Amino acid sequence: MDRPGDVVELLKGQHERIRELFDEVLAHTGEERRHCFRLLVHLLAVHETAEEEIVHPYAERHLEGGEPLVADRLKEEEExxxxxxxxxxxxxxxxxFVEEFCALRAAVLTHAETEERQExxxxxxxxxxxxxxxxxxxxxxxxxxxxxRPHPGTESAVKNAVLGPPAAVADRTRDAVRSVFRAARPDGKV
Incomplete structure (x- = not known):
């Protein structure tokens, strides 16, 4: 179904990209793996923050049984x-890394499937x-x-509103500095 701008289609599309990035991390080694992992971390961080600020509060207020449904998702997101x-x-x-990454992959993919099916x-x-x-x-x-970047302990709209902006500025500054250093180094490492 084509619903441009629809929140569900947007988030499902991001879930698909997250699945792809998990596979890409495991398919590579060295700097290529590091790069794919950074992309995955970035997407997961912004995706989960937006869900915590917008989607989950809406679901808690407007869906029957929304509060316990969201509480379970928030626990998974914090982990x-x-x-x-x-x-x-x-x-x-x-x-x-590989062992823990594979366990994380299984947990995140289960989380995404549950979110899609229930929420x-x-x-x-x-x-x-x-x-x-x-x-x-x-x-x-x-x-x-x-x-x-992931910031455990900020799994609510209020905490994201208070702690999110300074963390975002710090994270985005760190990303920019790393990008400059990577471009300046022949091996691409920071």
């Missing part, structure tokens, strides 16, 4: 952030086309300002 933060400190070619399907049923379009616009706006 994923903790694991991502730990993985960032590991050598991507190390056995420990997103119910959003589609409960929301009219205009509401879903407006939620899509709000998600895009939240993603434009979201941190680009």
């Amino acid at each position: 994923a952030k903790r694991t991502l933060k730990h993985l960032e400190g590991l050598d991507p070619d190390a056995a420990e 997103f399907a119910r959003l589609e049923q409960a929301g009219d086309a205009e509401t879903l379009r407006l939620l899509g616009k709000a998600v895009r706006a939240a993603e434009a300002l979201a941190p680009t």
